[in-house]
Amino acid sequence: MEQTLGHKQALPERKVRSMEEFLERFPEVKEVIFDGTERPVQRPKDSDKQKEHYSSKKKRHTRKHITGSTRKKRVILLTKARAGTVHDKRQLDEADLVGNIPDEVVIEGALGFQGLQNEFENVHLPHKKPKGKKLSEQQKQENREFSRQRVVCEHAHAGIKRYRSVTDVYRNRVPDFDDRLMLNAAGLWNWYLDAA
Template identity: 35%
Template structure:
C-alpha cells in the first residue's frame, strides 16, 4: 500500500519539492486515516490554504485511479455490480444507507432537498453494499440529497443480487425485496402497540448479523472528509471523495489478511 501511494506523485510526473513534501504527508495521513483540517495541514507544510486545496483537488482523482487499478474501488454501475456480486463465494450481503453532513445550502430548494429529518441537519446520502463474511465494500450508490429515503435510492439504483443471496437490511429498506433473494429485515414497532418477545428476539438476531456493515462504514469514516461537515463546492467532488474513501477502506482490509481471516471465522 505504501509503495502504491508513494508512486502516485512520481507517476504523475510532478517533481516540485513542495509537491513531494505534500504528497509524502498526504500519503501518510491517508494510510492512518487521520487527515487534519486543511488550514493546519497547509500551515505545517508552509503552504497557503488555497495551495493545499489545489493539491487535494489535483491528487484525489489520481489516488482514485490508482485504487481502481488495484481493483479496490466499489462497483458503481449495475452491470459491474452484478459481476462483482456473482463472483463472491458466499452470497451474503448487507445493505445500508450512510449520510454525511454538508454546509447549509444557500438555495431554498436545495435546503429542502438536502435536509435530513433523521439527522436533523443537511446531509448527502449514499447506499452501501457490503460483503457480510469479509466486510469488503462491494457496491456504492450515487450521492443523493439527504432527504431521499433509503429504499427510494435502492429502487432507483436498480441493484441486482444473484438468485439465492441472503440480504440483511435495516428498517429504512422495509419493502425492498429483490426477486430470488432471501431478505432479513427487522420489524418495526406498530403504532400504539408493542412487538412480541419473539419479534424482539428476531430483531436482535438481525442486528447482530448487520453489525458488520456498521463496522465497515465506521472504517470509511476514519477519513474526516467523509465524517465532518463537507465544505467543498466543486461539482461531483463529494461523490469522488466517498468512492475514494471506500476504496482506501478496502485496501486497508486487503493489507490485513489476518484480520480478514478473523472476520470470516467469527
C-alpha cells in the same frame, strides 16, 4: 489514487448490470448488507436547495450514500451521492442494485428498506412493530440476533469515515467531488482490509 485503487480492485462497484456480472466480480460473496450513511454539508443559501438537502433524521443538511457490505466489512457496492431528503429505499430502487443480485445471495437491510422483501425473495429485514401492538418476545429476540449480524455494515461505515474528508462538513463547490471522495475513501478502507 482512484486509478491505483481500481487496479487493485479495491473500489466498490457503482452499478451491477446483470447477475452474471455480480457472480463474476464477487464469486465468494454469500450475503450483502445494505445500509445508508450520511455526511454533513454546508447549509445551502438557496431555500429550495436547503429543503432538498435537509435530513429530518440527522437534523441537518446532508448528502447520502447507500452501501452494500459483506460480513468481512468490505464495501462492495456504493450508490451515487444524493441529497439528504431522499429516502433510503427510493435511492436503492433508483440505483437498481438489488435486482441484479442473484437469488442465492442473501440481502439484509434495515427497516428503512421496508417493502423490499415483497419485491425480492432473498431479502431479510427485521420485524416491524405493528401499529398499536407490540412485538412478541420471539420477534424481539430475532431482531436482536439480526442486529448482531448486521452491525458489520456500521463497522464498515466507521472504517470509511476514518478519513476525515468524508466525515467533516463538506464545503467544496466542485460538482460531484464529494461523491468521488466517498468512492476513494471506501476504496482505501477495502485496501486496508486486504492488507490486514
